[in-house]
Amino acid sequence: MSLQLEPQINLFKKANPFIATVLKNQRLTPTIDKAKRPKEEGEASIHRIVLAVPHDQYPYLIGQSAGVIPPGADPKKVEKGSPDTAYTVRLYSISSPTYSFGMTKNTLEFIIKRDNVYDEAGNLLYKGVCSNYLCDLKEGEKVTLTGPSGKKFLLPKLEFDGDIYFLATGTGIAPFFGMSEELLKHKHFPFSGKIYLIYGAPYSDEIVLRDYFHSLEKEFPQFRFIEAVSREQQNPFDGGKMYISHQVRMLVSEIKISFQKQSKFYICGGPKGMERAVIEEIMKAVDSELTYEEFKKKYESLEQLFVETY
Numbered sequence: 565m566s567l568q569l570e571p572q573i574n575l576f577k578k579a580n581p582f583i584a585t586v587l588k589n590q591r592l593t594p595t596i597d598k599a600k601r602p603k604e605e606g607e608a609s610i611h612r613i614v615l616a617v618p619h620d621q622y623p624y625l626i627g628q629s630a631g632v633i634p635p636g637a638d639p640k641k642v643e644k645g646s647p648d649t650a651y652t653v654r655l656y657s658i659s660s661p662t663y664s665f666g667m668t669k670n671t672l673e674f675i676i677k678r679d680n681v682y683d684e685a686g687n688l689l690y691k692g693v694c695s696n697y698l699c700d701l702k703e704g705e706k707v708t709l710t711g712p713s714g715k716k717f718l719l720p721k722l723e724f725d726g727d728i729y730f731l732a733t734g735t736g737i738a739p740f741f742g743m744s745e746e747l748l749k750h751k752h753f754p755f756s757g758k759i760y761l762i763y764g765a766p767y768s769d770e771i772v773l774r775d776y777f778h779s780l781e782k783e784f785p786q787f788r789f790i791e792a793v794s795r796e797q798q799n800p801f802d803g804g805k806m807y808i809s810h811q812v813r814m815l816v817s818e819i820k821i822s823f824q825k826q827s828k829f830y831i832c833g834g835p836k837g838m839e840r841a842v843i844e845e846i847m848k849a850v851d852s853e854l855t856y857e858e859f860k861k862k863y864e865s866l867e868q869l870f871v872e873t874y
Contacts, residue, residue, distance in 0.1 A: 569662070571625050571715040578653060581633060582622050582709040584615040586701045587671065592772040600767040600796075606682030608770050610675065610735060611699045612659075615707055617672035619663065624712040626662050626742040627719060629655040630672060631710030634697040653710050654694040657832065657872070659738035661746035672709075674698065675738040675772065717830065717872050719743055723754040726827035729819075730761040731808055731842050734770075736833020736873070737763055741773055743830075748784045757786070757827065760815065764792035764808040764833075809841035812849075819849040829863075830870045839871045 576582040589611055593599065596607040624630065631653035641649045660673035678699050679692025701707065717739065728747070730740040740761055747755050765771050768791070777789040790811050791797075797806035801813065812819070829846060831839045840856065847859050854862065863869035 569623070569625060571628055571718065572623050572712060573715060574711060574713060575622065576710050578633065578650070578710060582617070584617050584622075584672065584707045584709050586613065586703055586705045586707060587616050588612070588614040588703065589699070589701050590614075591699075592675075594769050600769050602686075604682075604684065604686040606680060606686050606688070607678070608767070609678040609680075609699060610770065610772050611677075612772075613674045613676060613698055613701060614660075615672045615674075615709075616670060617709075619669040622672065622709070622712070624658055624662065624672065625718055626658060626660070626746055627717040627739055628712040628714045629657050630674075630712055631655050632694055632698065633708040633710065634694045635708070651693060655711075655713060656698075657735075657738040658712070659741045661742040661750055662752070663746075663750060665742075665745060667750060673742070675735050675741065677735045717832075717870050719746065720753065720755075720828070724828075725756045726825040727757040727818075727822040728759050728827065729822070729829045730759065730763075731812065731829065731831045731833075732762070733764040733808060733833030733838060736831075737772065739832055739872075740830070741776070744777070744780060744787070748780060748787060757825070758822075759784075759787045760790065760818070761788065762790045762792060762808045762811045764794065764806075764811075766793070766795045768793045768796055807841065809845050812842055812845040816845075816849040819846060820851075823850045826866075826868060828868055828870065830872075832872045834874050836873045839873050843869070843871075 591611050593608050593610045601608055633653055634651045637649040638651045656674050659675045663669050664671045676695055676698045679695040681690040683689050732740055771791055780787045781789050792806045792808045792811045794805040794807055799806045799810035831842055852859050
C-alpha cells in the first residue's frame with residue numbers, strides 16, 4: 565500500500581473553525597500524591613485526548629499540528645479594549661497516525677501536559693489557559709480546531725530503506741506515537757529500516773505510553789525503545805544526569821552506519837534549544853567538520869534532520 569498524500573494546510577481558520585467532539589480524555593501520569601516527582605516541583609499531568617474528527621472533513625498527516633481555540637475572552641485583550649477578545653490559536657502536535665489508530669479515519673489525538681508554573685515550594689503560580697482547558701475536557705464536549713498546519717515534520721512519502729531516529733522529551737513523544745504506528749502497522753509505503761525511539765523525561769512515571777512502545781518492541785524486531793530518565797539514571801560518561809543526548813552518544817556506531825544510508829533524525833520536545841546537544845552528538849558520531857549551524861541547515865534541507873522544539 566502506498567500513501568502519497570500532500571499535506572493540507574489551514575483548511576480551517578479562526579473565522580471558519582472545525583468543531584470536534586471529545587471521545588476520551590485519559591490521564592497518563594499518576595496524581596501528585598502517587599508520583600515520583602517531589603511535591604515541591606509541582607505536578608506533571610499528561611493526558612491523551614481523543615477527538616471525533618472525520619478525515620474526509622479534516623484530512624491531516626501525522627507530523628502536522630492542529631490549532632485549538634480555548635473558549636472565553638482573553639483578559640489581556642479585554643483590558644486593552646481589543647475588538648477581538650477571543651484567545652489566540654494554540655498549536656499542538658497531532659499524535660494519531662494519518663488514518664487514525666485502527667485505520668478508522670475518524671479520530672484525531674493529542675498528548676497534552678498541563679502547562680503550569682510552580683514556585684520553589686510547589687505552589688501553583690500560573691496555569692496555562694489552553695493546556696488546562698484541554699486536560700479538563702469531558703466526553704461529549706466540543707473543541708474548536710483550526711488547521712491542519714505544518715509540512716516539514718513529515719514521514720517519507722515513498723519507499724525508504726534507511727533508519728529512522730525519533731528523539732523526544734516530554735510531550736514531544738506525541739508525533740512519534742502516531743509515526744511508530746504508521747510505519748510499523750499501517751505500512752503506507754515500503755519501509756525496511758530500523759527505528760530508534762529515544763524518549764527522555766525527569767522521572768520514570770512520566771515516560772508515558774511505555775507499555776505501547778514495549779509492545780512494539782516485542783512485535784517488531786526493527787523497533788528499539790530507549791529511555792533517558794534524568795532524575796533517576798546516571799549517564800556512563802561523567803556520572804551525571806542521563807539525557808537523550810547521552811543515549812545518542814551511546815549509539816555512535818549505529819548512527820555512523822545509519823548516516824551513510826541517508827537515515828532520518830526527528831527531534832521533538834522542550835525546552836527550545838535542547839536539540840543542540842542532540843545534534844552535536846550526531847555530528848560527533850559522523851565526524852562532521854561543519855559548524856553546528858552549517859550542519860543543521862544542510863541536513864534539514866536534505867530532509868534528513870527535522871526539528872520541532874518549543
